[in-house]
Amino acid sequence: MAASPTPGGGLGAILAAGDRDYLVRNSGEQVKISSIEGDTVAIYFSASWCPPCQRFTPKLIEAYKELTSNGKSFEVIFVSGDQDEEAFNAYFAKMPWLAVPFSDSEGRKSLDERFDVNGIPHLVFLDAKTGEVLTDEGVEFVSEYGIEAYPFTTERINELKEQEKAAKDNQTIHSVLATPNRNYVISNTGEKVTDLLVPRYPSLILRGSMLVYAL
Numbered sequence: 001m002a003a004s005p006t007p008g009g010g011l012g013a014i015l016a017a018g019d020r021d022y023l024v025r026n027s028g029e030q031v032k033i034s035s036i037e038g039d040t041v042a043i044y045f046s047a048s049w050c051p052p053c054q055r056f057t058p059k060l061i062e063a064y065k066e067l068t069s070n071g072k073s074f075e076v077i078f079v080s081g082d083q084d085e086e087a088f089n090a091y092f093a094k095m096p097w098l099a100v101p102f103s104d105s106e107g108r109k110s111l112d113e114r115f116d117v118n119g120i121p122h123l124v125f126l127d128a129k130t131g132e133v134l135t136d137e138g139v140e141f142v143s144e145y146g147i148e149a150y151p152f153t154t155e156r157i158n159e160l161k162e163q164e165k166a167a168k169d170n171q172t173i174h175s176v177l178a179t180p181n182r183n184y185v186i187s188n189t190g191e192k193v194t195d196l197l198v199p200r201y202p203s204l205i206l207r208g209s210m211l212v213y214a215l
Contacts (some may be wrong), residue, residue, distance in 0.1 A: 010131045011036060013102065013113070015077065017107030023077060023098040032099055038075035038128045041136055043111065044156075045122040047081035048091035054122045056139060057094070060123070063147050064096060072150060075128070079111050081120055104111045127151040 013024065014095040015033050044060065046053040060076065067074045072194040073144040076097035100108055113118075115124050115136065123138025134153045135141065141149040145160055184192040 010040060011126070011128055014105075014111075014126070014131050017104055017110060019157075020101070020104055020107060024101050025098060026092045026095060036075055036098075036128065038171065039072065039073040040075075040134070041126045041128045042074070042076045043079060043115065043124045044076050044097075044151070045079045045081060045112065045115070045117045045120050045124075046091075047120055049082065049085045050120050056121045058144070058145065060142055061094070061096060063142055066147050067150055073128075074150070079108050081112075083106075 010031050012021070021034070022032050023036075026029055041062075046057060047078060048054070064074065064076055076095075078092060078095055078097060078099035080088045080099065080102055082094070083104070083194050085102045092099055100111065102108075115122070115133075121143065123142065124136045125133060125138050125141075127136040134151070135157075138152060141152055141157055145157070148160060149156060153185070186192060
């Protein structure tokens with residue numbers, strides 16, 4: 001479900017807290033929030049103790065590296081749910097993006113509340129210029145579509161779903177089963193079944209990795 005639009009003010013109004021107007025890299029470098037460049041910014045709520053987070057983080061890292069290496073305007077900001085700074089540092093060391101300092105527990109709590117985080121991993125995509133929430137279903141979008149979902153708007157996801165539906169509506173046995181180098185399948189007797197032989201089998205069913213003929 002998409003989150004409600006965030007009130008105006010841009011990233012500064014969302015990410016700054018008290019006297020803190022910066023984020024950090026895993027090297028310890030401070031980065032001014034005002035210097036963040038990117039049309040799309042993702043806020044990533046995660047923790048090292050969370051198994052689903054451990055599975056999803058590598059996918060997000062892969063997408064981030066591919067998008068940024070291709071010149072896409074994209075940034076990620078990590079908001080930790082770890083219990084201590086040592087765990088935060090070890091987890092953050094694997095990440096190529098920015099983070100809210102672990103020491104700013106109030107700032108992290110405020111972001112949790114602002115984006116109604118009830119479970120992790122949780123990934124919220126924002127318009128970097130306005131602070132408007134594009135979607136709070138980022139984990140699902142990245143897991144299912146990867147970089148194809150960029151710029152991670154509901155409009156883009158709807159477009160991808162329409163493409164999937166069109167492809168499914170137009171698929172044939174050949175498009176499902178064949179490859180560029182193989183135009184046949186093997187029956188349980190070892191017979192090669194090609195496009196020309198398919199009409200002999202009125203019902204062709206795939207069950208797992210087995211090809212089943214219902215004559």
